[in-house]
Amino acid sequence: MGDTAWAVAASLLWLAASCYWLRPLWRRDQPTGEYQILVVWASQTGQAQRLANQALHALQAAGHAAAGLPLGQVTPAQLLACRQLWLVASTYGDGQAPDSAQTFEHRLMPQAPVLPELSFALLGLGDSQYPHFCAFAKRLESWLRDRGAQPLQDSIYLDNQDPDGLVRWRASLAQHTGLHALPEADEQPWQPATLLSRSALNPGSPGLTAYHLSLQADALGPWQAGDLLELQHADQRRLYSIANLGAGKQVELLVRHVMKEDGSQGLMSGWLCQQAAPGEQIEARVHHNPSFALPDSPAPSILIGSGTGLAGLRALLQEQLQRGQPSWLLFGERSPEHDRWLASELDQLTPQQVLLQRCFSRDNSSADTPRYVQELLREQPERLQEWVSRGASIRVCGSMATGQAVDSILQGLLGAATIKQMAADGRYRRDIY
Ligand SMILES: Cc1cc2nc3c(=O)[nH]c(=O)nc-3n(C[C@H](O)[C@H](O)[C@H](O)COP(=O)(O)O)c2cc1C
Numbered sequence: 001m002g003d004t005a006w007a008v009a010a011s012l013l014w015l016a017a018s019c020y021w022l023r024p025l026w027r028r029d030q031p032t033g034e035y036q037i038l039v040v041w042a043s044q045t046g047q048a049q050r051l052a053n054q055a056l057h058a059l060q061a062a063g064h065a066a067a068g069l070p071l072g073q074v075t076p077a078q079l080l081a082c083r084q085l086w087l088v089a090s091t092y093g094d095g096q097a098p099d100s101a102q103t104f105e106h107r108l109m110p111q112a113p114v115l116p117e118l119s120f121a122l123l124g125l126g127d128s129q130y131p132h133f134c135a136f137a138k139r140l141e142s143w144l145r146d147r148g149a150q151p152l153q154d155s156i157y158l159d160n161q162d163p164d165g166l167v168r169w170r171a172s173l174a175q176h177t178g179l180h181a182l183p184e185a186d187e188q189p190w191q192p193a194t195l196l197s198r199s200a201l202n203p204g205s206p207g208l209t210a211y212h213l214s215l216q217a218d219a220l221g222p223w224q225a226g227d228l229l230e231l232q233h234a235d236q237r238r239l240y241s242i243a244n245l246g247a248g249k250q251v252e253l254l255v256r257h258v259m260k261e262d263g264s265q266g267l268m269s270g271w272l273c274q275q276a277a278p279g280e281q282i283e284a285r286v287h288h289n290p291s292f293a294l295p296d297s298p299a300p301s302i303l304i305g306s307g308t309g310l311a312g313l314r315a316l317l318q319e320q321l322q323r324g325q326p327s328w329l330l331f332g333e334r335s336p337e338h339d340r341w342l343a344s345e346l347d348q349l350t351p352q353q354v355l356l357q358r359c360f361s362r363d364n365s366s367a368d369t370p371r372y373v374q375e376l377l378r379e380q381p382e383r384l385q386e387w388v389s390r391g392a393s394i395r396v397c398g399s400m401a402t403g404q405a406v407d408s409i410l411q412g413l414l415g416a417a418t419i420k421q422m423a424a425d426g427r428y429r430r431d432i433y
Pocket residue numbers: 042043044045046047048049090091092093094095096098125126127128130131132133134135161400432433
């Protein structure tokens with residue numbers, strides 16, 4: 001093709017892309033959905049999704065034509081056609097929408113027409129220890145009110161799964177569905193799990209010791225990579241990322257032995273990492289977290305994390321190995337001598353199976369050596385582009401600080417729009433804590 005032909009082709013492409021992005025998203029003449037009631041969730045780690053599913057089952061059991069879907073998949077036509085919206089939304093990051101709902105907030109919300117025929121009930125999930133409590137759910141509420149939608153009741157903002165708020169939400173569901181006995185929350189029953197083995201992952205590390213634990217749990221039921229295990233002991237409950245695939249009856253965790261500044265230890269981690277002897281039992285149940293699972297269609301994956309964030313990434317890596325798909329694993333810890341976690345297992349994988357890159361915050365070998373995973377990533381923009389263009393999904397697991405630093409590098413290297421689109425498509429997900 002000559003230069004002129006290239007220029008014409010490029011202009012046509014640009015015009016088509018502009019028309020796509022600038023097309024009116026909210027049109028009343030679009031084909032309408034068939035459901036009068038929509039139950040919609042915006043969830044990062046599955047809790048909002050579980051509560052929304054419970055609401056959906058209640059509405060369906062009462063004979064309503066209701067459909068459930070994640071906020072990121074709601075189309076303008078569906079919202080314009082439906083009469084009642086039940087919405088459960090968590091807040092993530094620093095007052096942000098969960099990753100999968102970001103496109104909805106930034107692209108669809110600003111363009112919405114008035115919705116005076118719509119009624120809504122909203123349940124916000126959050127934690128008041130964060131400065132922007134339930135901020136995303138509150139933005140959704142004021143957006144709906146601005147658009148003329150009518151609240152069915154006062155919105156409920158749940159602080160850390162506060163039981164009173166949950167009772168109010170269940171009561172409002174019962175009132176609107178006409179059902180007296182609501183289906184129980186979509187929780188798994190508690191099951192006994194026996195501690196089988198415990199080994200230190202980082203003996204001699206300048207950081208707190210972390211352990212690789214294995215628990216026998218015959219009645220636990222299946223789980224998939226990305227799911228979490230909730231443990232209950234002495235009135236304490238904690239959620240941990242499951243570190244292995246759910247084929248057998250043994251569930252593995254990577255747990256840091258938490259020591260507080262006053263010298264006391266974390267109650268659950270103290271029990272798991274020190275007090276419990278092999279053979280002792282604890283109660284456990286699986287929390288499904290489908291949004292962190294890998295997309296259904298096989299593709300490469302980029303797994304980024306630090307510390308015990310390796311747990312969730314290891315389960316995903318095992319799934320990739322089973323699928324015969326390559327992974328790029330970037331793992332950060334403290335000491336190059338003592339923090340090569342799971343080295344005997346990871347180092348024997350072939351470069352075709354996993355491109356393994358470690359970095360250490362206390363690595364003094366040279367001033368230029370990357371110390372954090374975000375620095376490792378920043379050094380390799382071409383490789384990142386190439387993996388993403390091959391359809392790779394990105395999963396980030398670890399501390400909030402790591403998650404945010406990686407996010408800003410990814411936005412810088414791939415562009416904010418690409419990251420938003422990848423989040424909406426399930427190709428970019430974070431499990432950070
Ligand atoms: C990394 C992280 C950031 C969070 N940020 C906020 C926040 O800014 N405001 C808030 O109210 N809750 C915040 N939360 C609490 C979650 O909204 C709360 O745990 C919720 O139940 C999660 O629901 P989900 O599993 O559906 O995502 C945060 C939780 C995590 C793990």
